[in-house]
Amino acid sequence: MSEYVTLTINGAKVRAPRGTSVLDAALDYGICIPHLCHMQGVIPTGVCRLCIVEVIEKGRSKVTTSCTLEAEEGMVILAHTDKILKARKNIAEMLVAEAPNSRAIQDIALKCGVKDVRYPFRNKDCVLCGRCVRACTEIWRSRSLGFVGRGEQRHVALPFDERPEFCKRCNACIDLCPMTITPCDGPMKKGEEYFCGKCESQLSMSEDFVDSCVWCRLGEGFDVTGRHAGRKQEDKR
Amino acid sequence: MRTIACMEDLEKLAEQKRKENRGYSRTVTLCAGTGCCASGCLSVIKALREELERLKLKEKIKIRATGCHGFCEQGPLMVIEPGNIFYCRIKPEDIPEIVAETLQKDRLIERLMYTDPSSGRKIACEAEIPFYKAQDRTVLGQNKLVDPCAVGDYIANGGYSALVKVLTSMKPEEVIDEIKRSGLRGRGGGGFPAGRQWEYCRQAEGEPKYVICNADEGDPGAYMDRSVLEGNPHVVIEGMLIGAFAIGAKHGFIYVRNEYPLAVEHSKIAVEQAGKLGLLGTNILGTDFSFDIKIARGGGAFVCGESTALMASLEGMVGEPRPKDIHTTDKGFKDLPTNLNNVETWANVPFIINKGSSWFASKGTSGSKGTKIFALTGQIRNTGLVEISMGTTLREIIYDIGGGSATGKKIKAVQTGGPSGGCLPEELFDLPVDFEALAEAGSMVGSGGMVVMDEDTCMVDVARYFLEFLLDESCGKCVPCRIGLSRMLEIIKDITEGRGTEEKLELLKDTAETVSVASLCALGKTAPNPVLSTIKYFRSEYEAHIKKKQCPAGVCRELIHYSIDRDKCTGCGVCLTACPHEAITGEKGKVHRIEDDKCRKCGICGEACKFGAIKLS
Numbered sequence: 001m002s003e004y005v006t007l008t009i010n011g012a013k014v015r016a017p018r019g020t021s022v023l024d025a026a027l028d029y030g031i032c033i034p035h036l037c038h039m040q041g042v043i044p045t046g047v048c049r050l051c052i053v054e055v056i057e058k059g060r061s062k063v064t065t066s067c068t069l070e071a072e073e074g075m076v077i078l079a080h081t082d083k084i085l086k087a088r089k090n091i092a093e094m095l096v097a098e099a100p101n102s103r104a105i106q107d108i109a110l111k112c113g114v115k116d117v118r119y120p121f122r123n124k125d126c127v128l129c130g131r132c133v134r135a136c137t138e139i140w141r142s143r144s145l146g147f148v149g150r151g152e153q154r155h156v157a158l159p160f161d162e163r164p165e166f167c168k169r170c171n172a173c174i175d176l177c178p179m180t181i182t183p184c185d186g187p188m189k190k191g192e193e194y195f196c197g198k199c200e201s202q203l204s205m206s207e208d209f210v211d212s213c214v215w216c217r218l219g220e221g222f223d224v225t226g227r228h229a230g231r232k233q234e235d236k237r
Numbered sequence: 238m239r240t241i242a243c244m245e246d247l248e249k250l251a252e253q254k255r256k257e258n259r260g261y262s263r264t265v266t267l268c269a270g271t272g273c274c275a276s277g278c279l280s281v282i283k284a285l286r287e288e289l290e291r292l293k294l295k296e297k298i299k300i301r302a303t304g305c306h307g308f309c310e311q312g313p314l315m316v317i318e319p320g321n322i323f324y325c326r327i328k329p330e331d332i333p334e335i336v337a338e339t340l341q342k343d344r345l346i347e348r349l350m351y352t353d354p355s356s357g358r359k360i361a362c363e364a365e366i367p368f369y370k371a372q373d374r375t376v377l378g379q380n381k382l383v384d385p386c387a388v389g390d391y392i393a394n395g396g397y398s399a400l401v402k403v404l405t406s407m408k409p410e411e412v413i414d415e416i417k418r419s420g421l422r423g424r425g426g427g428g429f430p431a432g433r434q435w436e437y438c439r440q441a442e443g444e445p446k447y448v449i450c451n452a453d454e455g456d457p458g459a460y461m462d463r464s465v466l467e468g469n470p471h472v473v474i475e476g477m478l479i480g481a482f483a484i485g486a487k488h489g490f491i492y493v494r495n496e497y498p499l500a501v502e503h504s505k506i507a508v509e510q511a512g513k514l515g516l517l518g519t520n521i522l523g524t525d526f527s528f529d530i531k532i533a534r535g536g537g538a539f540v541c542g543e544s545t546a547l548m549a550s551l552e553g554m555v556g557e558p559r560p561k562d563i564h565t566t567d568k569g570f571k572d573l574p575t576n577l578n579n580v581e582t583w584a585n586v587p588f589i590i591n592k593g594s595s596w597f598a599s600k601g602t603s604g605s606k607g608t609k610i611f612a613l614t615g616q617i618r619n620t621g622l623v624e625i626s627m628g629t630t631l632r633e634i635i636y637d638i639g640g641g642s643a644t645g646k647k648i649k650a651v652q653t654g655g656p657s658g659g660c661l662p663e664e665l666f667d668l669p670v671d672f673e674a675l676a677e678a679g680s681m682v683g684s685g686g687m688v689v690m691d692e693d694t695c696m697v698d699v700a701r702y703f704l705e706f707l708l709d710e711s712c713g714k715c716v717p718c719r720i721g722l723s724r725m726l727e728i729i730k731d732i733t734e735g736r737g738t739e740e741k742l743e744l745l746k747d748t749a750e751t752v753s754v755a756s757l758c759a760l761g762k763t764a765p766n767p768v769l770s771t772i773k774y775f776r777s778e779y780e781a782h783i784k785k786k787q788c789p790a791g792v793c794r795e796l797i798h799y800s801i802d803r804d805k806c807t808g809c810g811v812c813l814t815a816c817p818h819e820a821i822t823g824e825k826g827k828v829h830r831i832e833d834d835k836c837r838k839c840g841i842c843g844e845a846c847k848f849g850a851i852k853l854s
């Protein structure tokens with residue numbers, strides 16, 4: 001078996017090491033697929049659903065998340081069809097309505113084409129992307145954080161609501177959390193939330209400049225220090 | 238009991254059992270299924286036992302307490318053979334008469350016979366009853382022939398002969414081909430072709446392989462899997478054995494919902510019995526095929542019925558779905574090739590092997606073969622379990638089998654496929670039960686729920702109800718399902734409470750589409766069906782709620798308004814005493830009045846008034 005596979009993403013022939021996810025293959029090539037829960041070096045869970053794409057198999061199209069899909073020889077991927085763009089925009093709109101106090105999420109929404117937010121804002125402190133939980137469990141091999149509850153009750157919790165003995169104080173949970181980057185004008189008060197829509201601080205370069213899309217960096221690590229998941233990505237570059 | 242080593246052994250055992258049964262002059266079969274137990278069948282069975290004991294008839298008359306017969310509405314049920322005499326709604330007090338008259342003197346008791354409501358005619362034979370006549374009870378029909386705890390009954394009715402046939406004369410590939418040719422598709426919801434799935438699992442790399450029977454059945458109101466597993470566990474086990482042989486699996490699980498203790502017990506007993514007969518364990522029938530089955534209890538959540546969540550739960554982890562980019566037939570339970578099928582899917586397998594794939598494929602439509610069990614509920618006269626040949630129209634099920642409306646009011650819609658099925662209007666009742674036809678119409682065959690609704694149902698409220706259930710049962714892992722459903726519920730509540738706007742309806746539709754396109758598992762993907770189908774077929778009801786702030790069916794509390802008709806009110810004061818919220822004022826003999834701000838819209842006054850003076854608007 002060859003060590004590389006070649007697949008088609010949005011019409012472009014993309015070569016990627018075997019075992020790479022379609023999302024990583026696309027990002028490495030320079031095709032921007034928005035993503036939030038995905039991190040380098042951590043098992044993908046496919047929960048934010050921003051990175052959805054259409055896979056064409058035997059003439060039929062199936063929607064799946066590109067972060068959980070392993071690139072295979074001859075695979076045909078359409079990442080930006082109207083159907084995908086519409087759903088992705090709506091997901092981003094839901095996310096920003098849920099957590100307007102994250103600049104990362106505001107930027108994601110902007111990038112996904114959200115113009116106005118039609119849902120009432122909820123102003124939560126967590127979007128349940130699971131980055132903290134997975135970094136804690138998988139990168140740092142500590143199990144200080146976990147998910148508790150089902151459905152709307154789901155939340156991130158510490159065992160017995162206390163920082164446990166075995167917490168390594170690595171700060172990964174905070175470094176990787178999209179909620180830690182507040183909007184430029186500071187946190188929004190309840191009832192006064194709005195969709196920024198103008199701020200391009202994180203998006204100084206556009207999707208058209210394939211190689212230097214800041215977007216991908218944004219998706220990978222809200223990791224200011226670069227000590228955690230971002231690390232591996234730097235190595236590869 | 239001796240172990241079975243070949244076809245002759247099995248036939249010998251079957252013949253011996255049949256001979257035993259011939260020793261009885263009569264067999265009384267009593268349904269001890271879920272519905273009948275609720276209506277008191279256990280005391281009826283006890284009374285019958287005592288009566289036969291008292292009259293020393295125990296040797297002559299056999300009592301068989303079986304799984305569900307399906308006609309739960311009329312329970313407790315009794316069938317007397319020979320004669321196919323059907324008695325319904327039996328009470329313990331009826332027993333002496335049944336024994337003295339019917340069992341001893343062959344005289345029918347008219348009072349206990351079934352009355353056909355459309356003609357008023359009394360019907361003596363089970364087979365003549367319209368409810369049964371229009372059905373094709375391939376799988377369920379065996380329930381009344383076997384005592385679920387007596388493997389002998391199952392064998393006497395041809396049980397395990399399919400397994401012996403497969404093990405002694407077929408190659409695994411031939412079994413798979415036979416199932417493929419039959420066109421059997423999954424009965425648990427997805428409708429995936431079973432033969433193809435088995436083949437994938439057979440070809441997958443990794444050892445050992447597993448087969449699982451999904452008996453989680455979390456849909457509210459559904460009990461077909463329960464009835465099969467409780468009533469005839471051996472047919473499921475035989476199906477799994479055949480599947481395991483075809484796939485090359487070594488171990489099996491029956492994953493049973495925790496709320497089904499009887500199903501757990503019966504399947505445990507059945508597994509033990511099959512083990513003693515040498516039909517489970519190592520070197521089955523002297524071949525090198527070995528297979529065992531463990532019973533696992535479900536995690537309790539609806540979402541645990543989803544295949545990947547079920548496997549996670551079996552592994553002892555939280556029952557949450559995972560993305561299925563890698564199929565469970567490649568990496569399922571413990572990351573090993575696993576084939577999961579529903580109870581009813583497994584139960585069909587022995588019939589296909591015995592009667593042939595062409596027999597199975599002769600029933601149904603071009604894409605949907607065989608029979609399917611539905612749980613018929615709602616405002617329908619004959620509630621119960623019905624098994625019909627695929628391709629039967631909804632109208633036949635609702636009117637011929639179901640007997641039409643229970644309330645006398647016009648039937649307006651039917652929801653098929655469980656909580657995330659769509660609601661189809663009366664105009665579409667000629668649609669056949671077919672995976673593709675129902676999906677195209679915005680609903681699904683699903684696991685086989687069928688809820689009939691009459692004109693007093695508000696379709697917006699129905700959509701709200703199912704949405705609430707599904708949001709409650711969502712695992713909350715992925716964004717579209719967790720946030721999307723909660724936004725949808727927010728909007729639909731706005732609509733039912735009078736805050737709806739056109740824009741919100743559009744947003745509801747947009748959100749619904751996103752949830753169905755982008756959710757991680759089938760719970761999310763199908764959850765918008767009730768909303769989308771009601772918007773599609775009952776848009777005028779949404780518009781009435783939004784534009785006129787009215788609920789045409791008079792269900793949505795915030796939008797209805799009770800008042801007293803001046804011309805009809807006699808001033809009797811009954812409503813005044815009945816109203817628990819003290820919202821009614823008036824003097825004896827004079828017209829009464831409802832104070833709007835106090836009225837909580839419970840409708841009790843309307844039920845109390847004998848003059849029909851309470852108006853709903």
Ligand SMILES: Cc1cc2nc3c(=O)[nH]c(=O)nc-3n(C[C@H](O)[C@H](O)[C@H](O)COP(=O)(O)O)c2cc1C
Nearest residue numbers: 423424425451453454542543544578579582759760
């Ligand atoms: C939320 C959810 C709940 C489910 N519950 C059940 C269930 O209770 N029983 C069942 O057989 N299948 C259930 N399914 C379907 C299973 O995932 C799976 O498709 C099925 O068991 C496969 O068997 P089949 O091919 O024989 O139908 C459920 C699916 C979802 C998404």
Ligand code: SF4
Nearest residue numbers: 126127129130132177
């Ligand atoms: S705390 Fe932050 S990183 Fe953790 S799940 Fe919530 S949003 Fe994601």
Ligand code: SF4
Nearest residue numbers: 712714715718758761
């Ligand atoms: S669709 Fe719903 S139930 Fe399925 S994984 Fe997502 S949140 Fe969980």
Ligand code: FES
Nearest residue numbers: 038046048049067
């Ligand atoms: S689902 Fe793929 S990045 Fe979140």
